[in-house]
Amino acid sequence: MVLLMKAIITLIFFCGTIFMYSQSKDKVKLYGDNFNINNELIYENVKSDFYKNTKTKIKGEILATCPMKGCWMKMSVAEDTLFVRFKDYSFFVPKTGAEGKSAIVNGYLNIDTLRVKQLRHYAEDAGKNEKEILKIKEPEIALSFMADGVIILDKT
DSSP, X not given: OXXXXXHHHHHHHHHHHHHHHHTTTEEEEEEEXXXXXXXXXXXXXXXXXXXXXXXXXXXXXXEEEOTTTSOEEEEEETTEXXXXXXXXXXXXXXXXXXXXXXXXXXXXXXXXXXOHHHHHHHHHXXXXXXXXXXXXXXXXXXXXXXXXXXXXXXXX
């Protein structure tokens, strides 16, 4: 009975989200876990609204996605670039065609040190050549986001 109630509540939240966006001229595509965005604050400036270890929602423009698997994406949020990964690799976003679209990510914002090995792996995923990959010699401190859900808005 409890599972049925949880399923019904989740369905109601999901339908509310879809209904809200169906009233606009946006198409909505959900990846990962469902999350509610009705009547909730969605941040559009990560510097002034940095909440480490607090679940948050951030809206921005997709700059790039991993062309190999769709296992990461880069987003422009105000004047910052946010590197988004997906919790436990449990879902992926489109490998192509998402650039320039708006997205809302739900999860945890952090400042991470990306190791040289990670950076080279991401560069390889992005199709960089061997010469460009070998130029990566220093770790990078970056705003990162571990998302458990992503909504991509597609203007029609």
